[in-house]
Amino acid sequence: MKKLILLLGCFILFLSFNLSLFSQENFFKNPKNTFLISTDLHIHTVFSDGFVWPDLRVDEALREGLDLISITDHLEYQPHKGDILNPDKNRSFEIANKFAQGKELNVVLGAEITRSMPPGHLNAVFITDANLLLHKDSISGIIEANKQNAFVFINHPNWWPGRPSGIARLEPIHEELIKKKFIHGIEVVNVGLSLEALEIAIENNLTILGTSDVHGIATWEFEQYGGHRPITFVLSKGNDLTSIKNGLFEGKTMVWYKDLIIGKQENLLPVIDSNLEFSQPIYIENTKIALVNLSNLSSIPLILNYNGEFTLHEDDKIFIIPPRGSKEIKIKTIELLKKINMNFEIFNAIIGKDQYLKFSKTLNFQ
Numbered sequence: 432m433k434k435l436i437l438l439l440g441c442f443i444l445f446l447s448f449n450l451s452l453f454s455q456e457n458f459f460k461n462p463k464n465t466f467l468i469s470t471d472l473h474i475h476t477v478f479s480d481g482f483v484w485p486d487l488r489v490d491e492a493l494r495e496g497l498d499l500i501s502i503t504d505h506l507e508y509q510p511h512k513g514d515i516l517n518p519d520k521n522r523s524f525e526i527a528n529k530f531a532q533g534k535e536l537n538v539v540l541g542a543e544i545t546r547s548m549p550p551g552h553l554n555a556v557f558i559t560d561a562n563l564l565l566h567k568d569s570i571s572g573i574i575e576a577n578k579q580n581a582f583v584f585i586n587h588p589n590w591w592p593g594r595p596s597g598i599a600r601l602e603p604i605h606e607e608l609i610k611k612k613f614i615h616g617i618e619v620v621n622v623g624l625s626l627e628a629l630e631i632a633i634e635n636n637l638t639i640l641g642t643s644d645v646h647g648i649a650t651w652e653f654e655q656y657g658g659h660r661p662i663t664f665v666l667s668k669g670n671d672l673t674s675i676k677n678g679l680f681e682g683k684t685m686v687w688y689k690d691l692i693i694g695k696q697e698n699l700l701p702v703i704d705s706n707l708e709f710s711q712p713i714y715i716e717n718t719k720i721a722l723v724n725l726s727n728l729s730s731i732p733l734i735l736n737y738n739g740e741f742t743l744h745e746d747d748k749i750f751i752i753p754p755r756g757s758k759e760i761k762i763k764t765i766e767l768l769k770k771i772n773m774n775f776e777i778f779n780a781i782i783g784k785d786q787y788l789k790f791s792k793t794l795n796f797q
Contacts, residue, residue: 458664459664459705459730464668465666465667466668467664467666467685467702468499468664468667468670468678469496469664470498470662471492471642471660472541472640472642473554473618473642473643474500474501475505475646476502476523477511477515478511478522478523479504479505479509479517480505480510480646481646484526485524485527486526486530489531489534489536497662498535499537499538499539500538501557502538503541503554505545506543506545506565507546520564521562524540528540537672540556540560541555542561542576543586548592548594548602550570550573550602551586552587553584554583555581557672557676558576558579559579563575564576573613582676583615584617584640585605585614585616586618586644588617590621599627599628616637616684617632617637617640618640619640619693620686620688621661622644624688626784633695636682638679638682639682639695640686641686641687641688642661661686661688664687665678665679665684666684666685685702691731691781692731692779692780693781693782700790703788704790706727707725707726707752708725709792709794710723710725711794712762713796713797714767719763719764719767720761720762720764721762721771721796723760723762723771724757725757726752727753727755727757728755730754731754732752733752734749734777735749735750735752735775735776736777737749737775738789739771739774742763744762770794770795770796771794772792772793774789774791775789775791
């Protein structure tokens with residue numbers, strides 16, 4: 432009997448572990464009429480220079496709560512070909528996509544066009560046939576990807592083998608391809624953050640992306656980088672593949688890296704507006720000190736710098752609201768007010784080099 436109870440207990444523990452392992456997580460509350468689709472569009476397997484089988488990439492993505500991934504194995508670089516023949520460059524996607532059927536994850540076909548700089552490495556996702564992208568010259572592969580209506584972006588533009596200075600910059604061929612709308616985005620985060628790549632994205636109206644470029648076991652690789660892989664959230668009108676792809680082309684993205692969110696101001700503002708809630712202010716009895724409670728509904732801490740016209744009581748103007756936490760602040764308003772403007776700069780919401788998101792809210796007193 433004791434053995435039966437022990438086995439039953441182990442089964443329940445195993446079941447609960449697996450339910451939690453493959454449960455989708457809401458990292459942020461969705462803005463109104465918008466889906467925040469969590470993606471990783473740069474992933475490798477043993478079918479290029481990765482170290483895991485494609486179905487493990489699906490398990491990892493489910494465990495981490497992702498909505499969509501793209502397997503983007505190198506087309507030209509095949510270091511395992513002595514052990515794993517890979518005549519069909521769609522094969523890793525096919526394995527992953529089959530394993531993902533019936534699960535809460537979309538897998539889209541992608542590939543990494545792998546050349547020396549320039550133009551360097553580029554990813555093409557939402558393609559229809561990776562084999563057709565394999566050409567003697569990389570430009571023909573980029574043109575073919577666009578014929579397949581793919582979303583094409585520049586990979587790790589600050590990677591030291593191509594950029595010994597570590598500073599991302601465009602070559603004339605990149606500028607030409609961007610002008611022709613053959614390149615649509617750029618990695619601002621690939622393991623590390625490149626502020627120069629962010630400036631390139633903003634100046635050239637490219638979609639801002641953050642990817643894992645994972646080769647080994649994801650949890651092992653990213654424990655040192657904030658405990659999670661870099662994630663690109665697509666602000667999408669729907670949760671179908673067409674809407675997500677359209678969101679990428681429209682530049683509707685936000686990158687989550689460590690405890691930072693990175694993106695264009697117009698994309699970060701609605702996310703903050705949905706995830707930072709304010710209570711109605713009230714005055715402490717017989718004082719002119721107003722109490723306001725701020726609630727953070729997101730999975731990241733929010734580092735706020737109060738830029739209002741008044742000073743805070745008992746707190747510095749810079750404070751942190753923990754993930755899923757709250758913070759009560761006291762504001763010395765000098766006189767009794769009917770409403771108050773709450774003005775903040777969010778120091779871990781980056782919209783440009785040395786630029787942080789500004790957020791305002793007008794609150795009415797009871």
